[in-house]
Amino acid sequence: MRLFLLTFCLLTCLFSKAQETGSIVGKLTDKEMNNDPLAFANVLIKGTTKGTTSDFDGLYEIANLVPGNYTVQYSYVGYETIEIPNVEIISGKVTTINVPMAANEGMQLDEIVITTVSRKDSETALLLDQKKAVEMKTSIGAQELARKGVSDVATAVTKTTGISKQEGSGNVFVRGLGDRYNVTTMNGLPLPSNNPSNKNIDLEIFSTDIVEYIGIDKTYSTKNYGDFAGANIDIASKNYTGSGFIELGVGVGGNSEAIGVSTFYLNDGPNFSGFYSKDYPAFPLNNYNFSTSWDREVGPTPINSSISLKGGDSFNLGEDSRLSFFAVGSFDNDYSYKEGIVRGGVNVSGVPDNDFDSFDYSYNTNSTLMSNIAYRLGKHTFKYNVLYLNSSSQKQQEYYGIIDKDDDAAQGGGFIQRAAFERTTLLVNQFLGDIKLKDNLDLNWGVSYNSLDNVVPNRRQATILPVNSNDPDGPKSMQLISSSSDNHRFYHTLNEDEFAANIATTFKFNKNEDDEFLSNLTLGYSGRMKQINFEATQFNFRILQRDNNNNVQQQPIIQDIYNLDAYFNQQNINEGYFRIETFRGTATTPNVAVLAPQTYGGDQNIHAGFISGTHKFSPKFTAVVGLRGEKINQSIEWNTSLNSGGPSELDSFELLPMTSLKYELTEKQNLKFAASKTYTLPQYKERAPFLFQDIGGDTYGNNGLYASTDYNVDLKWELFPKLTDIISFGVFGKLIQDPINTVTVNSAANDISYVNSGDEATAFGAEFEIRKNLFESETENETDYLKTNMSVGFNLSYMNTNQNLSDGKVIEETTAAGFPLSVTFTNSEDRLSGASDLLLNADISYSKEFSKDKDISATLAYNYFSDRIYALGVQGKGNLVDQAVNTLDFIVKSTLNKNISLGLSAKNLLNPSIERIQDTQNVIVRSYKGGVDLKLSLSYRF
Template identity: 25%
Template sequence: MSDLQISKSQKIRGYSKVLLLFIVTAFITFSSINAQEKGSISGKIIDGSNNDILIGANVLVTGTSIGASSDLDGYYSIKNLLPGTYQLKFSFISYRSIFVDDVKVLAGKETKISVTMETTSTELSEVVVTAEALKNSEGALLNIQKNSLNIVDGMSAELISKNNSSDGTDILKRMTGITIADGKFAYVRGVGDRYNNTLLNGSSLPSTDPEKRSFSYDIFPASLIENVLTSKTFTPDKPADFSGGLVEINTIEFPTKFILDISASTSYNTVSNLKDFVTYSGGGKDWLGMDDGTRALPSLITDQKVGRGNYTSDQLEEIGNSFNNNWNTKKSRSPLNGSFKINMGDKYELGEQSLFGYIASLTYSKSDEIKEVERNNYTFEGPRYEYNGFNYTNNVSWGALFNMSFKLDKNNKVSFKNIYNQNADDETATYKGAYYSGPDYRDVTAIRYVERSLYSTQFIGEHNFNLLSGIKMDWNLNYGTSTRNEPDARRYIYSRPYDDPNSDFRFLLDQSLSTRFYGKLKDNTYGGSINFNVKPFEMSDMPSFKFGFNFDKKDRAFDARTFGFRNIPGGNFMQEDSTLLKPVEQIFAPQNINPKFIEVVEITKPSDSYDSNQEIIASYLMTDFSPVTDLKVVVGARYEYSKQEMLSYSLTDEEIKVSPTYNDLLPSLNLTYAINEKINVRAAASRTLARPEFRELAPFSYFDFVTNELVQGNSSLKRSLINNYDLRFEIYPQAGELFAVSIFYKKFDAPIEQILLASSSFEPIRSYQNADNAENYGLEFELRKNLRFFSDAMKHFSFVGNMSFIKSKIKINGNGFQESERPLQGQADYIANFGLYYDNYLEGIAANITYNKVGERIARVGFAGLGNIVELPRDQIDLSFSKKIFEAFSIKVNVKDLLAQDSKFVQKTLDGDKTSELGRKGRVFTVGFSYQF
């Protein structure tokens, strides 16, 4: 969206054509009065040498004595200007002055002009630009990339909106070198979630998943995000536990004036909405993404394991009947998907230099998805199972944000930032197919409700010390908590003989097949940091130094309990009993749960729960300087002390304690050579690391209903070290334009990989291991270009595209059970994103067509006779159109996944590629509106 706001002409109001003369007279009178109303100019001033803000820079309306200077945040404001066209002069010692022409001030309006000032190390001592060149916020973000100390890619709120992004996942998949796995986890430059990190407003986040280190980006509504930056090279002032990329999500802060925005949308998925939808009876708060206790563990169950020896037969009967008898599914009609959001904010001037501002936001969305799937699994001996069926998922997501900032004066600011998100997936899966272990033909039903929550709060301070020239300090205190609750996940199976399709389906009464699972995870993250930036004498040619300290602590508690139902040994209830031909809720009727028929037994293992914590204490020192003209050197090192502790129990109830401790010194070097003011050449070298996640260290194993696999940790995992090398050539032809080429190489020591193991139960086991070493290298291209060079008629069109070509090679120790060399898990050999955008600001029209494709990649690694499972490429095309109808009202129409190609996974076998999973996709049509008061 443009920084320069252009008002439309005053609207004529009236009641009838008879009063036309009166209306015209009133309009002329109003216009005359309004002409005397004054406007203002405001904006932000950035230091182009390091992408920091400039404090105390001067802004002057040329030809007058009217002006202002930038405050602690680099902001300035010039008020009480008569409507007209002005020229602004921006100046600061040792920096080139900037003259901005054609700055239009409108009555009662605030004109936005932000600039980036360069040092006088170049030949020019001043530069003249026009206000038109500064009005694109996407161009402002490119200035961040151009002047950053390291290699950074980004996406602004403007482009997020143009791309019709609904959440953080949609944003990231359009960025250079990033792919999305499982619909929510990011792979940057071909390396998986463990090699990437996420910061929210500069602070670490708790995990949103018990299995993965990665943050689930789909939990963030796009409307709460100001911008997203991805650092692809390491500098010591950032956490070192990443190699692919450090994703920095910055939420909206506060507006420059009062805002109240309301928007809503509805969407139709061609395969999911207004269709028969299989679900079950849930709770009264499901619409909020929260279980109301309907799925809670019965109160009769204590910490004592349920089973014979701990309870009498009568007690077991009472406990068995205390579970809700809610196994059955039912059909309903899936409605249209819907969402809404409301944003409100304002700022208040408390004095000449004091300011208070806030922003509050609430978002809500609800959607249904039907996924027709084919799910198969194979070994070298042949197929394990071959299922066909449907996944039905109802998703509820809502988020709230409240940020406020208080500027004490030009040199001191404190902020309080809060965000809360609640997200729930209510899933029902139904499959039918051959299970070759029996062999039999099965009808499988699985019901699962997973709710996730995230709360993050931060106190942030920024200070500039006038008495100590050139010293800036910032600090951050943060707390975050995330929960993942999976109450009462149910699974049951009916079967018939494989070779007799006319026989009846009979319920399989087995404690490992008729189960109820309860899992609960809670992560707490505490942290703090303090940073000092010292630039002696504020001279641009002097080295600047930055040093600081950081502390992060994470506590996790995970508890899981599983209960099965079985035929009582020696009882009267036999597998051949006709009762097992009945619906499941009749089988589990109270009269059947008693000492003669069915009893409940807890099959929880001691390893199914664990407690863990992690401490990281870090300090760093870095400097940036220019040894020769136009060359900037950023060099330094970060020291990190880390300790992970995990306490769990073996199958024999013996205590297992894992406590790896590391001391790591992690150097970094970034070089930027400015060939001229539009061309940079960058080079970087660094060492970073990746630590195993708590879940990966825990010996606990559980059944994943979605993938039909057991998941098991490995307590012998160790952290990985990565050497990173980067080279980048970038051109910024005009404001808002970019062409960049990057080459990168990474060397991994002891990378952690996810593998598939065979098991005696004939169910595959997903686990983790350290490989010997790995290499990852690639080439990236990025282009953002306005198409005016074709002809002036194309001035509203622009092209945005990026491509990545990536190769990797991982070496496995010679155990004879898997390939000795293969690509890294999750690494795609290419990634392509292209978009053609039309943006006519004056007419209020915006439209775009975007394309995304990701190459073949290993989803799960095979082991001991199991072939790799590979995700195949698919093409995705999205369309978007928006029109501003009135000053405050706009509509938007989108089509997502126009081609609706199937999602397909194949498993490598001796007989060629076999379909492992096939999912049908639908086109999504969305209509929305927004109104700004």
């Protein structure tokens, strides 16, 4: 299979890139027949040979028009010919012209409305773009996002075929493949991750207010970085081109689980806005100088809210230039409550090492500021985008039960409290250019500088045990606590700075008799230079079992488990009940920098050159091929409580061929094929031997981890019955060499790490999609044509994955890297971790216009994903498996007049239990319900 793919890619030798053009679409109606659709009418671009006829529904389309001004002519036998002069065609945009035609009367100008929208904005335009493209691509635009009531990018992409979201996060799975297989970009330039655990940025922090469209490439092309096997998700920021406007939006809502709690608790310290940070105090080991309380605080009534202000304008600066700008500022927050169970370290007999009833109170914020300026000078375009995001997550987590079945609170009665706050700030600067050097020569470029800061300031964890482990309901104290890290304060910072650049030039040649270019060639360069620095300091509060004279001492009774400030204070340090230390030592440890943080970090540099192109062999058959060469260097150094070492380097050069073929079976049907070679690079957290601690399971990295190699093939059939409809079916296959998996390591603590688990893995699947208007009607009043529409969408993705697992490979490779991991896989072969077999999305929408400025729309949307492996099992224990989840959302939006709009959304109506099990032993290790989210929104447009 690999030989076939490589041979196929390399033997195809004609190159191109789709020409930047515009289109005209619209609907013709028959005034003689009560404005029924007018079929088989002629539409002609006067003075050219370009034209078409309307279909049975009166719809027509003329694509691939070079930007400029045209006269459009409409004619039908026995009807009066209509000409519309000076129709402007803009690169990358769709001009819509709906025309009523009659036999005996001329055209009335007020009956014809001409609108030009971004190609990536409307559903019709996106389908047109998908139909014309040689590559397999899917996009979702602002129009569809508004109709489905989508507020963030993570939810937006789940509305497309084969994509689901991880519950409780903004991580997405494409064709069942998780975070490490995907790439996130903005306007074609890379974005950093906001979390050391992930490769991609959390898509939930991107409000759809900033989005013009989201492009999803599931097949590889040379313009994308090669660290790709699932999808490249590209967020195209909004570029406003209309007349001036200002819009104010507000919203209020709540989560059923959070509102149902009698008292909602949060932490001391963090504020309402989410703009909070706190460093540890001076001299933290000598005395008790921490000012933030250990204890929970009564929070506000958990009512979610949002506010946004956006506006834009565009105007001509001369006959051949135009300036436009757009800006948006928004803030939203939400409260959630999760009550359930948490178990960890389930043994072969199905007995968990710890067993908790868990209570999780959360408060999240998201602040967004974005602005862009675009300047068009003739055929040249220049853009500057700046984006600032601040997101925060505050959690008050409480766990009651068995902490260690063989030791601490073996019969129950243990209590762990964790107060955590995490804040991420991201600044993105982008400068983009599109220059038309000649009619057949284009230059496109973009440069960006991104700066990201992720902080966890002052996470507090406290652990309390029964004085007598056989009396779980009896008195509590610190008497039996032996691990210094059971009570701690933790601080971390992650800084990531990245410079990236893309430049490409396209040369078009080989014209046909219609003056269209049949071939073109693209040459380009892209690079990203990233520096990562992670620092963490943890202050452990070691409980002292002996006094200064080495006599066993009795710890005081904890009178109130929610008043730990009564224990952790200066007086009890003086009494000798505990001391503060780091993993390096105490304030009196000689010749050791005890406050030196645990660290990891390094540089990642990727430089790539590529060549690609297209040749149109016939009106029906088009081929795109390309070759990309990437020089990759990823270095890492670390100094942690587990190990110190480095620099450890991944240094390689990858040749990445690709091809995409398109055959137009009919005017409305396409058959597409794609094949490529890519790779999957491990992330810094996955390579860093740093212990990330969590209740119920800890994780650490493997510096012996290295990249996987991926071979990808796709075949897809598409049918476009109308401009608004699509039916498609596709199959795909992947071969992954040296796949990376999450695995439970052989240890008493059942820690989790990351390994190249075997020699190869395979993934085969199929996808089906249908989007169709069930009915569409149009009625005429005194001034307008009013539409009523009902549409449905359904997509399904099925995938089968399999991999061979090798204990010996893992042990040999990690030992050679100097940090040996012992792994004894329960199964000799298994599915890929993170992969769901079945994904399903369905929606039905209804919309009705009552007047030009008054309408209503409603959407019911359903999503399902099947079980997926979170971590592979070892030593006879089953895999950790995230169970299948069903979600159902209902959204209603109404425009009351030209200024005021209302919206109502009810999300997660089914409110399923979210469960993770250990499958062989069939034990639930995590379980909770997310609750139903209700929101009422109001917007006013000035």
